[in-house]
Amino acid sequence: MHDDAAHGQDGQGPAVPVTADGLPDWLDPVVHAMRTVAPEQLSRFLPPESGVGRQSAVLILFGEGERGPELLLMERASTLRSHAGQAAFPGGALDPEDGDPATTGPLRAALREAEEETGLDPAGVQLFGVLPRLYIPVSEFVVTPVLGWWHTPTPVGAVDLAETARVFAVPVADLTDPANRVMATHPSGINSPAFTVASALVWGFTAGVIDRILHFSGWERPWDRSKEVPLDRRS
Numbered sequence: 001m002h003d004d005a006a007h008g009q010d011g012q013g014p015a016v017p018v019t020a021d022g023l024p025d026w027l028d029p030v031v032h033a034m035r036t037v038a039p040e041q042l043s044r045f046l047p048p049e050s051g052v053g054r055q056s057a058v059l060i061l062f063g064e065g066e067r068g069p070e071l072l073l074m075e076r077a078s079t080l081r082s083h084a085g086q087a088a089f090p091g092g093a094l095d096p097e098d099g100d101p102a103t104t105g106p107l108r109a110a111l112r113e114a115e116e117e118t119g120l121d122p123a124g125v126q127l128f129g130v131l132p133r134l135y136i137p138v139s140e141f142v143v144t145p146v147l148g149w150w151h152t153p154t155p156v157g158a159v160d161l162a163e164t165a166r167v168f169a170v171p172v173a174d175l176t177d178p179a180n181r182v183m184a185t186h187p188s189g190i191n192s193p194a195f196t197v198a199s200a201l202v203w204g205f206t207a208g209v210i211d212r213i214l215h216f217s218g219w220e221r222p223w224d225r226s227k228e229v230p231l232d233r234r235s
Contacts, residue, residue, distance in 0.1 A: 016107040020128040023149050026069055027062060031128065033216035034147060039132035042212045047135045053142035057106035058091030059114040060209070061125065063150035069172040071210070072150065074117060074158070075165040075200060085165070087202040089209075090114035093141070106130065106144035118167045119159050124152030136205055145209055170197050176214060181223035185230045194229060201229060 020031050039046050047053055061072040073087050092113040098105040107130075111122040131145040158164040174180055174197045184194035184203035193211040194203035202210065214220040 016104045016111075016127065018107065018127045018129060023126070023128060024064065027128075027149060029217035029219065030062070030147065030213060033213065034129045034131060037131065037212070037216050039134070041216070042132060043134045043208060045135040045137055047133050047142045053135060053140050055094045055101040055105065055144075056092055056141045057094065057110040057113070057144045057146055058089035058206075058209075059110040059125075059146050059148055060089055060131075060213070061114065061120075061148045061150050063153055063169060065169055065171065067171040067173055070169040071172065071175070072114075072118070072120075072156070072167070072169050073198075073200075073202065073206070074167045077161065077163055077165050086204060086206070087200045088206045089145075090117045090120075091143070092117075106146055110144075110146035110148075117159055117164055118156040119154075120150075120156050121152075121154040124150060124154055126151050131209070134205070134209070143205070168198050168200075170195075170202075172214075172219065174198070175210060176219050176221050178221055178223035182227045182229045183225055185228045187231065191228065196229070203231065 023031065063070050063072060072090065074090055076086050076088060090113055091110055094101055094105045094109045095112070098108040098112065107127055111125065111127075114120055115122055126149045127146060128149055129147045131147065134143050134145065135141070136143060156167045158166055175195055180196050182194050182196055183191045184201065184207070185191050192203065192208060194201055194207045195210065
């Protein structure tokens with residue numbers, strides 16, 4: 001996806017502009033990382049060459065709050081059959097009306113899902129790029145992380161409590177604080193980066209993407225990877 005592009009060639013829905021123009025200076029490291037990072041630097045789980053997997057997208061939305069740069073996250077309802085209680089980026093599967101999965105589909109899906117889940121106004125969001133597609137083996141989702149700048153924030157909250165427990169913003173300063181960095185230990189024995197922020201344990205796919213963004217943006221601070229937090233067997 002290129003900057004300053006307003007793609008509408010798939011004939012479905014309005015064009016979706018993507019540009020890094022006019023972003024706050026503090027996002028420059030994220031833009032640089034977005035343009036230079038390779039898929040294998042983000043995750044060892046990449047989409048299968050066979051093309052299997054359900055196309056989906058998440059919105060990685062940067063805003064600016066009272067404590068500086070922040071990221072918008074949501075906590076899934078504890079009653080869900082899968083990913084219950086997990087913190088996540090807004091997002092979900094592409095719908096046919098979102099358009100071409102290879103071009104504008106993920107952009108529209110990310111904004112649509114964010115609006116449906118948090119109530120935010122997409123008009124206040126500037127999309128400035130995408131990260132390489134990643135794969136979640138347990139759900140077989142092929143995920144496109146879409147990057148956005150929340151230039152005009154609007155009130156947000158859980159739209160459907162059956163799906164979402166809460167919506168919250170996490171200061172980047174808290175995400176980079178070594179005191180909030182841990183390794184989540186799955187019952188399978190797999191360890192992965194996690195964050196203890198905003199009364200939540202952010203782990204799994206979401207934490208992995210945040211961890212890589214912090215690293216390749218140069219925001220990461222040295223932290224103790226020996227500090228482990230065990231995950232529930234139901235996780």
